[in-house]
Amino acid sequence: MPSERPYFPAKQPRRRSLSSRVLLVVVLVPVIFIPLLNRLPGPLPPKLAPLLSHTQHVYPAAPNDWKRPLTISLHAENNASNVRLTLFTTGVHTDTYGRSFKSVGCLVGDKPFPAIETRPEMTVCTVHPSELTYDTPLTVLLEVDDTLRTALNSTQLIKGENFTVFPEDVTVLPQRTQSARDAMPDNMAAVRTAVRWRSHMLDVSTGSRYELCMMTAMRQYPFLLRDWMQYYRRMGVDYFYIYENNADVPLKQHVDGRFVQVVHWPWSRSQMQSNNHFLLVAPKRCRYVAFFDADEYVMIGDDKPHALKRYIFHRRAQGFTEIVFHFLMMVNSGYVRRPKGSLPELYTHREKGQVVRQGKVALDMNKQFTWHRIHMVDGVGIKMYWNTSMELEPKSMQHNSMLVHYTKRSWEDFVAKNAVGGASVMTTGRPKKVLDVDKPDPKYMATAGEPFDGFRTRWRRIISGQDDGRIRMERVDEDGRVCDQDFCPACLLRRMGPLRCGRT
Incomplete structure (x- = not known):
């Protein structure tokens, strides 16, 4: 007979109770994930609020009507118990036409506030937050002096343009009474406006910042952006802010959204105003900012990754807070129609007799900069690095850098630019010429130039590098x-x- 073995039932797996499972999760999650969370860089720097998304229905014709006085945009931030309000205008300080009206304050609804600071096309006031209610119109106040009266009554033409200020461009306010007097004049006029207050306009941004940002304004040639951004990503630019200047084609179709914000800025020839607007919002978003256009490539004596960023750090360590990059002007290489390809590959001729001329700047935003004048920036306590040599092919980080500017490209590009005009109201006093894209001007095509291949060689080495997507x-x-x-x-x-x- 087989020996009898005691019966042992099969061992059942131990089932944890719901409470023990919850306890296990509570204990393990902090142990595993908190170290990872501590390594996160936190939220990205805040995007710029859509300041102008509401303005087009106010004056639909405003974007192309730049010569007439108009308040176009604003920047607002807290200043102690008040709001520091900066209003941007066009047609108020057009020095090309001898017109420079005196801005004296801001009109918030129907209440005037004196200006604490004025710059060309920029007026700064302080306003109590209770005055800023939804849909309140905001505009600039001008003193009704002889200059404004003459413009209101004039039909004068200067350089083919209308100097007249039409009655609908400004609203002359009733003369102020003795009891209402303050630092403002008795006779004032309010500029027509495309700006109304929204709560999101108050810039309360805090937190992280990008190390190096690039800012530019663009209307034409969106096809230039891809190569330009790829190059500067490898040169160390972390984020791009592009002010879309009433572009015919949406710029978002031509950019990598991970590294760029396209800001709606529809008014033609307002580059100075857009630069000043970014000068106000940049300190909360960027440590350093470079103001280069999409046809401008910096050339530094270093082909290693992030060369531009390291060059700026190098000059900053020497005590400089504003770094000037002088232009190296490139000219047409014989093209009538716009060729396909990258600018550095196509255009290999530079102007003869290069001289030191104004270029563009990079800034340390930890300093106080007050006004951007397209090429240079004014500030408080800044130290500018201004090289006086023309090193067309810098060999090391110690050498001066150059900004290769493809200013004279194909005849087709020249015709397109002439149709739009210049970038700033300060430089558009000449009437447009009637040009035919199929009939190139021999003088333009024969622009004196000499071969220059120095930057194309550097471009090829840098653009072939890797962008790690960070x-x-x-x-x-x-x-x-x-x-x-x-x-x-x-x-x-x-x-x-x-x-x-x-x-x-």
Whole structure:
């Protein structure tokens, strides 16, 4: 007989109770995920609010009507218990025509506020927050002096343009009474406006900043953006702000949305105003800013990754807070029609007899800059790096850099630019010429130039490099130390390299 073995039932798996499972999750989640969360760089710097999304229904014709006085945009931020309000205009300080009206304040609804600072096409006032209610019209006040009276009564033509200010462009306010007097004149006129207050216009941004940003305004030639952005990504630019200047084709179709914000800015020939607007919003978003256009490529004596960023850090370590990049002017290489390809590959001739001329700038936004004049920027306590040599092919980081400007391209590009006009109201006093794209001007085609292949060689080496898709950011910790971080927008998990902190 087989020996009897005691019966042992099969061992059942132990089932955890619901409470023990919850306890396990509560214990393990902080252990695993908190170290990862501590490595996150935090939210990206805030995008610019759609300041102008509401304005087009007010004056639909305003974007192309730049010569007539108009309040076009604003910037608002808290200043102690008040709001610091900066209003931007066109047609108020058009020096090309000898017109420079005196702005003396801001009109918020029907209440005037004196100006605390005025610049060409820019007026700054302080307003109590209670005065800024939804849909309140905001505009600039002008003093009704002899200059304004003459313009209102004039039919004078200067350089083919109408100098007249029409009665609907300004509203003359009733003369102020003795009891209402303050620092403002008795006789004032309000400029017509395309701006009404919305709560999101108050810039209360805080937090992280990009290390190096690029700002430009663009209307034509969106096809230039792809190569331009690829080049500067490899040169160390972390983020781009492009002010869309009433473009015929939406610029968003030509850019990588991970690294750029397209800002609606519809008024023609208002580059100075858009630069000044960004000068106000940049300190909360960027540590350094370069103001280069899409046909301008910086040439530095260094082909390693992030060369522009390291060059700016190099000059900043020497104590410079505004760095000037002088133009190296390129000319047409014999093209009538616009060729397909990258500018550095197509145009290999530069002007003969290059001289030192104004270029563009990069700024340390930790300093106080007050006014952008297209090429130079005014500020408080700044130190400008201004090289006086023309090193057409810099060999090292110690050498001066150049800004290769493809200003004279094909005849077709020249015709298109002539049809639109210049970028600024300060430089558009000449009437447009009637040009035929099929009949090139022999003088333009014969522009004196000499071969220059120095930048194309550098371009090829740099553009063949890799872009790891990371955005460089800066965050200030509780001790006031600046921490540099990586942010990978294409990754499910944000990753960053070793945290590097240092005193500002």
